[in-house]
Amino acid sequence: MDLQFLEIIPQTGPMLWGALNTIYVGILACGVGLVIGTGLLFLRNSRFRLLRIIVGIYGSFIRGTPALVQILVLYYALAPLIGLNIGPFTAGILAIGFNSGAYVAEILRGGLSRIPPGQWEAARALGLPNYKIWFRIILPQVFYSVIPLLVGEFTMVIKLTPLLSTITLVELTRSSQMLYNETFRPVEVLVLAALIYFIICFSISQYGERLQRRSLKYRL
Amino acid sequence: MHKNEESKVVACELNREALIEIRNVNKWYNDFQVLKDINLSVYTGERVVICGPSGSGKSTLIRCINRLEKHQQGDIIFDGIELTDEVKNIDKIRSEIGMCFQQFNLFPHLTVMENLILAPISVRDLSNAKAREIGAHYLEKVKIQDQADKYPSELSGGQQQRVAIARALCMQPRVLLFDEPTSALDPEMIAEVLDIMEKLATEGMTMVCVTHEMGFARKVADRVIFMDAGQIVEENDPINFFDNPKNKRTQKFLKQIFEH
Amino acid sequence: MTFDYMAIWDNRDILIDGVLTTLLVSTIAIPIGICIGVVICMMRISGNRMLRWSSIVYIEFLRNIPFLILIFLVFYALPFYGLRLSGLTTGFICLSIYGGAYFAEIFRGGIQSVSKGQFDASKALGLKYGFYMRRVIFPQLYQYIIPPGTNIALTMIKESSLLSMITVAELTYAAHDVNGRTFTPVETFATIALLYWLISTIFLKLTHILQIKFGAEDTRDDLTIR
Numbered sequence: 001m002d003l004q005f006l007e008i009i010p011q012t013g014p015m016l017w018g019a020l021n022t023i024y025v026g027i028l029a030c031g032v033g034l035v036i037g038t039g040l041l042f043l044r045n046s047r048f049r050l051l052r053i054i055v056g057i058y059g060s061f062i063r064g065t066p067a068l069v070q071i072l073v074l075y076y077a078l079a080p081l082i083g084l085n086i087g088p089f090t091a092g093i094l095a096i097g098f099n100s101g102a103y104v105a106e107i108l109r110g111g112l113s114r115i116p117p118g119q120w121e122a123a124r125a126l127g128l129p130n131y132k133i134w135f136r137i138i139l140p141q142v143f144y145s146v147i148p149l150l151v152g153e154f155t156m157v158i159k160l161t162p163l164l165s166t167i168t169l170v171e172l173t174r175s176s177q178m179l180y181n182e183t184f185r186p187v188e189v190l191v192l193a194a195l196i197y198f199i200i201c202f203s204i205s206q207y208g209e210r211l212q213r214r215s216l217k218y219r220l
Numbered sequence: 221m222h223k224n225e226e227s228k229v230v231a232c233e234l235n236r237e238a239l240i241e242i243r244n245v246n247k248w249y250n251d252f253q254v255l256k257d258i259n260l261s262v263y264t265g266e267r268v269v270i271c272g273p274s275g276s277g278k279s280t281l282i283r284c285i286n287r288l289e290k291h292q293q294g295d296i297i298f299d300g301i302e303l304t305d306e307v308k309n310i311d312k313i314r315s316e317i318g319m320c321f322q323q324f325n326l327f328p329h330l331t332v333m334e335n336l337i338l339a340p341i342s343v344r345d346l347s348n349a350k351a352r353e354i355g356a357h358y359l360e361k362v363k364i365q366d367q368a369d370k371y372p373s374e375l376s377g378g379q380q381q382r383v384a385i386a387r388a389l390c391m392q393p394r395v396l397l398f399d400e401p402t403s404a405l406d407p408e409m410i411a412e413v414l415d416i417m418e419k420l421a422t423e424g425m426t427m428v429c430v431t432h433e434m435g436f437a438r439k440v441a442d443r444v445i446f447m448d449a450g451q452i453v454e455e456n457d458p459i460n461f462f463d464n465p466k467n468k469r470t471q472k473f474l475k476q477i478f479e480h
Numbered sequence: 481m482t483f484d485y486m487a488i489w490d491n492r493d494i495l496i497d498g499v500l501t502t503l504l505v506s507t508i509a510i511p512i513g514i515c516i517g518v519v520i521c522m523m524r525i526s527g528n529r530m531l532r533w534s535s536i537v538y539i540e541f542l543r544n545i546p547f548l549i550l551i552f553l554v555f556y557a558l559p560f561y562g563l564r565l566s567g568l569t570t571g572f573i574c575l576s577i578y579g580g581a582y583f584a585e586i587f588r589g590g591i592q593s594v595s596k597g598q599f600d601a602s603k604a605l606g607l608k609y610g611f612y613m614r615r616v617i618f619p620q621l622y623q624y625i626i627p628p629g630t631n632i633a634l635t636m637i638k639e640s641s642l643l644s645m646i647t648v649a650e651l652t653y654a655a656h657d658v659n660g661r662t663f664t665p666v667e668t669f670a671t672i673a674l675l676y677w678l679i680s681t682i683f684l685k686l687t688h689i690l691q692i693k694f695g696a697e698d699t700r701d702d703l704t705i706r
Contacts, residue, residue: 060677060681063634064677064681066640066652066676069641070673072652073673076665076669077665118321118323118324118325119325119327121325122319123327124288125286125318126315127311127343128311128339129342132342137327161546162548163548165548173546173548173549186556186557187557187560190549190552190557191553191557193549194545194549194553198541201545202540202544205544217373217374218373219328220326220328220372220373
């Protein structure tokens with residue numbers, strides 16, 4: 001079969017909209033993930049055993065179930081259960097955000113464990129109060145040290161977005177499906193979609209590597 | 221040498237109240253006793269050097285002074301305030317005690333100047349401008365004025381330790397604690413740090429210094445203390461300490477040090 | 481709030497078949513993925529530039545596209561070239577090559593982590609290649625490879641849920657099936673979530689035993705490799 005990319009190109013408008021949706025959802029979900037991940041980091045060290053157990057169960061659930069199932073559970077089960085009427089957009093951002101949050105928490109925990117105890121000592125020796133030590137000394141260093149892992153996590157979020165097509169969100173994959181169902185040219189459309197995903201993810205990793213190199217100045 | 225005697229007399233005359241009072245302090249790590257019945261007083265203006273083999277508890281002792289370590293028995297009293305578990309109490313005391321570490325422990329994500337002004341702004345509520353002024357003053361004192369905007373990763377070990385000293389000085393503490401400040405430095409950089417410490421000493425800074433640098437102790441200290449296995453074994457002024465050690469363990473230690 | 485347990489129970493055979501299919505696909509794809517990973521890894525570290533670049537392209541391509549796009553490409557696009565594969569076969573192939581890319585990177589990381597000094601010391605002692613690889617290098621490799629490797633295997637088990645989108649009757653597809661018959665999304669999806677959770681927990685327990693056997697305990701509980 002001969003490939004007719006040139007024929008397809010003019011019709012790829014919707015696909016590009018889908019790509020924008022993908023990036024949009026990706027960024028928002030990533031934001032949710034970062035907030036949840038940082039929050040979990042603190043909850044993990046809580047004095048209350050119940051909180052620590054809840055955090056543990058949350059992490060175990062996210063890690064032990066497929067993301068697709070988490071999305072389906074959130075949209076078709078959890079939301080109706082609580083009585084929340086949320087659209088696929090919100091559900092998607094939340095589901096991926098909750099998923100990412102558990103992994104971000106693990107990444108940050110690893111980074112935290114690698115902060116030399118001397119940093120804590122020097123900060124306490126200066127008489128700095130606890131919350132200042134966390135926000136001005138420790139957390140910045142944690143984030144600088146785990147940049148590549150966080151970038152990898154962002155890439156993962158982008159790669160999770162196609163799953164949202166199952167809850168009717170029109171992102172890149174769904175719009176690709178719609179296009180090749182119309183044009184009967186799945187090869188060209190899917191190859192194009194793969195290319196777009198590749199460009200997005202690869203660019204993110206490259207940028208991440210650049211950030212990582214620049215961050216070396218801020219680390220000992 | 222007679223400078224030491226002079227300042228000792230001055231200290232005795234002016235200030236009978238000890239700045240740091242350590243009474244019958246005992247400390248255990250689980251079952252292992254790391255400090256045994258320590259009694260020590262440090263007066264304002266005094267320079268105290270503590271030496272001893274590794275594991276003798278000397279680092280643990282000075283870290284108890286600013287409560288980076290907690291003692292289980294006995295009292296540690298700083299400027300009349302007893303060291304307990306009350307948080308407000310601890311932060312306030314720590315802002316009056318400066319500490320320099322063997323590993324420098326500069327904050328790598330902040331520039332030299334930012335390292336210096338962080339605590340004065342956060343803890344003493346100084347304005348940015350005033351803090352920078354003080355920072356610049358102490359940077360000059362430790363002779364690193366032109367590195368103010370560099371990051372610690374861009375400095376040598378000796379420079380980093382001098383920044384660490386300046387950082388402690390910016391809080392204008394009543395006493396400076398040094399925990400083996402030159403042990404992690406390459407030999408050629410030890411002198412620049414010791415020079416600064418000497419200068420501070422001659423300006424009247426109260427210091428408690430754990431170190432292996434005996435030349436420094438001889439020159440600068442008012443009192444030298446030898447610790448071994450968690451106890452204070454011998455305490456004397458430098459002349460008598462080095463020339464006439466009384467205790468057998470002290471003699472053995474000094475012999476080992478000077479044989480190299 | 482009433483849970484219609486009977487709806488689930490009545491259709492349990494559909495769900496059980498789903499579990500079995502999921503396990504089947506994973507059990508076959510994981511070993512194949514490991515083998516592919518070893519091959520790609522060897523190519524990646526070889527001196528031959530062609531081999532090296534091919535492996536880099538392979539790895540980067542598979543790591544930067546979503547798994548769903550991969551299975552769509554194989555399932556919907558290949559037929560136009562005369563290769564029409566069943567959903568199940570597509571599943572085996574895609575899961576294996578996807579896993580292979582990740583395994584390759586882990587193996588490469590492991591090899592680089594075993595310090596050169598170990599090779600030097602072995603050679604200096606006059607040990608033969610086969611001998612020191614087996615007795616000196618591989619034992620050290622295990623602790624670098626097994627923990628992240630089990631993570632990848634677990635990820636592959638979870639990724640199998642995407643095969644539901646190309647009509648493979650694994651667990652997620654079974655859930656859609658049951659839901660379509662009984663209109664009980666809450667019960668069905670919650671049930672499969674628990675079933676997957678059960679599978680993962682059992683899998684992690686088994687791999688933990690494996691890790692202890694090889695002396696490569698994952699003390700870090702590191703989720704950083706997805």
